[in-house]
Amino acid sequence: MTAEISLSEQQFRTQAIDYDQLAAHGYVIVPQYLAAPYCLQLYQYAQQLSSNCWQQAGIGRADQYTTNTAVRQDKIRWLQREFELENAYLTMMDNLRLEVNRELFMGLFDYECHLAHYPPGAFYRKHLDAFKGRSNRILTSVFYLNPDWQDADGGQLIIYGKRGEVLETVLPEAGKLVLFLSDVFVHEVLAGQRDRYSITGWYRHNNSINGVIDPTR
Numbered sequence: 001m002t003a004e005i006s007l008s009e010q011q012f013r014t015q016a017i018d019y020d021q022l023a024a025h026g027y028v029i030v031p032q033y034l035a036a037p038y039c040l041q042l043y044q045y046a047q048q049l050s051s052n053c054w055q056q057a058g059i060g061r062a063d064q065y066t067t068n069t070a071v072r073q074d075k076i077r078w079l080q081r082e083f084e085l086e087n088a089y090l091t092m093m094d095n096l097r098l099e100v101n102r103e104l105f106m107g108l109f110d111y112e113c114h115l116a117h118y119p120p121g122a123f124y125r126k127h128l129d130a131f132k133g134r135s136n137r138i139l140t141s142v143f144y145l146n147p148d149w150q151d152a153d154g155g156q157l158i159i160y161g162k163r164g165e166v167l168e169t170v171l172p173e174a175g176k177l178v179l180f181l182s183d184v185f186v187h188e189v190l191a192g193q194r195d196r197y198s199i200t201g202w203y204r205h206n207n208s209i210n211g212v213i214d215p216t217r
């Protein structure tokens with residue numbers, strides 16, 4: 001947890017997001033969203049975290065949370081403000097939230113994200129990140145950290161269309177950002193040959209009731 005971050009956020013970002021694509025299709029893939037040195041820093045940070053920094057990923061939220069390794073086999077770590085590099089990523093993605101709101105009037109309220117580590121052979125079966133009207137997860141972000149990832153390494157993210165057709169096959173290459181509407185696109189992570197690192201997050205609406213904000217996660 002010693003990684004230091006000195007670059008300003010403007011230097012991280014190397015490519016703009018095509019908001020017309022996001023508005024028209026509900027998803028967008030940005031191949032080189034962040035600069036390579038910053039991706040490498042995050043990658044090395046994720047790699048050096050000891051096993052007690054990670055938890056077995058589960059499905060569902062709060063009281064409905066269960067781990068089910070038949071569905072997903074990754075390990076996760078929720079990012080926290082008290083760790084500098086994690087804080088930098090959270091801040092950057094929160095600024096992206098404001099940008100998305102400006103561009104598309106989405107009214108996104110907050111953001112939460114976790115690092116994910118898929119060891120070789122690990123997968124995440126077909127799923128939706130949110131169910132219509134039953135979740136405040138609106139927009140999913142996936143950011144990949146893996147340098148030199150090849151087709152043969154597997155671990156692709158497959159995004160499906162309404163009729164179950166494959167819309168996109170995404171290699172988890174360092175620097176790539178994927179944004180998609182959380183309750184629209186069924187997707188899955190295929191098993192890979194290498195350790196696969198990413199940061200998955202969700203922009204949320206505020207479904208507070210009587211001033212109590214929905215629990216995170």
Ligand SMILES: O=C(O)CCC(=O)C(=O)O
Binds near residue numbers: 189
């Ligand atoms: O890592 C990916 O490509 C997608 C991960 C995912 O679908 C999730 O964590 O909900």
Ligand SMILES: [Fe+2]
Binds near residue numbers: 127128129187
């Ligand atoms: Fe997902």
